[in-house]
Amino acid sequence: MRKLLATLSAVLISASAVAGTITGNWKFPSDIAVSNGKLFVVDGLNNRIAVYDLYGEHETDIKVKNPFGIDAKDGLLYVVSQDGTLYVLDEYGNLEKKLHLEGRPIDVAKVGNRLFVTDGKTQTVDIYDLNGNLIKKVGGKGTAPGQFISIYTISASKDRVFVVDSVNAKVQEFDKNGNFVNSFGVFGIEEGDLFRPKGVAYCNGKLVVSDGITGAVQLFETAGGFDEVVAKGLYYPTSVACYKGEVFVLEPLKHKVSTFSIQGVK
Secondary structure, eight states, X not given: OHHHHHHHHHHHHOOOOOSEXXXXXXXXXXXXXXXXXXXXXXXXXXXXXXXXXXXXXXXXXXXXXXXXXXXXXXXXXXXXXXXXXXXXXXXXXXXXXXXXXXXXXXXXEEETTEEEEEETTTTEEEEEETTSOEEEEEEOBSSSTTOBSSEEEEEEOSSEEEEEETTTTEEEEEETTSOEEEEEOOBSSSTTOBSSEEEEEEETTEEEEEETTTOOEEEEEXXXXXXXXXXXXXXXXXXXXXXXXXXXXXXXXXXXXXXXXXXXXX
């Protein structure tokens, strides 16, 4: 036990070089997204999406009631609140559509003409059409492949979704129809391990995964092979986003988003 604690302490205090930092007057922000040169920070306790340029200048606030998770695709923002509402807005905050979902939505990812929503109440990934009609639920509480104990964030490629299960210390992959494909995660605190994963972001064929306890952000192949440590020594990193070779990492307790460069990833 002493050896484990000593190793964990060494991981926590060894910080990586930061390419940039964006800060704000947020109250425990829950998610971020980056699109078209803008950073969107979900600041639910202030009932807003705070919008910044990538140099950290605050541009505007988009008023949304109790937002929690966000995805940015094709000039639109998809925002879920845990009261069961999904807002579709343009990047200026104009409301396009308001949908009513089941359960307790945590995060959302748009894939084609489907919306994939992680549901903390049922421990499922709920798949909806773009009008908010439930198509099916996948997963459920458990430790078997495709099941979840503590479902959390979600990210997507063109035809795959990747879902964090924090307590199971895994990232699970599904196809665009909701069929289970694969999962990965070795429980531990060494490089390539996952202890309490929080955020996941698809980055041009790779996956960036943050760990809230070890403070590490790591790069993996989509099948689970470990590539490299992107950052370490962060303070409870949660949501991550990828944009043009930069990884954006939310540290909610520090009220900041840090950015790191990844060679070969765009």
